[in-house]
Amino acid sequence: xxxxxxxxxxxxxxxxxxxxxxxxxxxxxxxxxxxxxxxxxxxxxxxxxxxxxxxxxxxxxxxxxxxxxxxxxxxxxxxxxxxxxxxxxxxxxxxxxxxxxxxxxxxxxxxxxxxxxxxxxxxxxxxxxxxxxxxxxxxxxxxxxxxxxxxxxxxxxxxxxxxx
Amino acid sequence: xxxxxxxxxxxxxxxxxxxxxxxxxxxxxxxxxxxxxxxxxxxxxxxxxxxxxxxxxxxxxxxxxxxxxxxxxxxxxxxxxxxxxxxxxxxxxxxxxxxxxxxxxxxxxxxxx
Numbered sequence: 001x002x003x004x005x006x007x008x009x010x011x012x013x014x015x016x017x018x019x020x021x022x023x024x025x026x027x028x029x030x031x032x033x034x035x036x037x038x039x040x041x042x043x044x045x046x047x048x049x050x051x052x053x054x055x056x057x058x059x060x061x062x063x064x065x066x067x068x069x070x071x072x073x074x075x076x077x078x079x080x081x082x083x084x085x086x087x088x089x090x091x092x093x094x095x096x097x098x099x100x101x102x103x104x105x106x107x108x109x110x111x112x113x114x115x116x117x118x119x120x121x122x123x124x125x126x127x128x129x130x131x132x133x134x135x136x137x138x139x140x141x142x143x144x145x146x147x148x149x150x151x152x153x154x155x156x157x158x159x160x161x162x163x164x
Numbered sequence: 165x166x167x168x169x170x171x172x173x174x175x176x177x178x179x180x181x182x183x184x185x186x187x188x189x190x191x192x193x194x195x196x197x198x199x200x201x202x203x204x205x206x207x208x209x210x211x212x213x214x215x216x217x218x219x220x221x222x223x224x225x226x227x228x229x230x231x232x233x234x235x236x237x238x239x240x241x242x243x244x245x246x247x248x249x250x251x252x253x254x255x256x257x258x259x260x261x262x263x264x265x266x267x268x269x270x271x272x273x274x275x276x277x
Contacts, residue, residue, distance in 0.1 A: 042217065064252065068220055075187060131219075
């Protein structure tokens, strides 16, 4: 965990599909675009992360990262439309967890999204923008694709840290 | 989400939170604070003893009251920070800007009469 916190490098968001992954097992959750489901998403993601071999502390940070992505999709992508859907797949790979998030909300460009200066005075900071920063801080790899029918797919990979 | 709020000496707002602070519950927190807060409040103290989770939506609420109390010549503080919230503060750099105290008494002792 300390290693994770001190990791200053942010994962770069690749605008392409993730490389082919060997999926050992998978679980899926689909929610309506309402924030009241975030606790269910959190439980699903945290427990999936632990089943994939992550320790509880890391699993909780993965829960946080996915919460930020799903919250963005609900709030900014769909502007709170309960009839719309956000799909979250948890995939177990040999060395960790892959989360694939799919939604059809408004397009956004993660590359140009605001990246806050976390050392600036809090009072000077813009509201928002912090969520994606958290995602990039926690992820090992991130991929973003736009597919036909306005489908957008975000792939988040968190590998199990190898102890030195 | 449980939100209990006490107004003390007309200038100090004590906010006791229990449960998850995310994009869903932060709206309720903000609403309940807005019901109780007065223009005389200079200090806002959040007790996180029973907080089990916080996302950037919760940090946004803290930021709002940090700005408000600073503008009123006081401060905002968080007390009884659990491990997970401490990790989130470190991850985002909030620990460098938000005063964190062991408990309410420690935060109140920093208030100059």
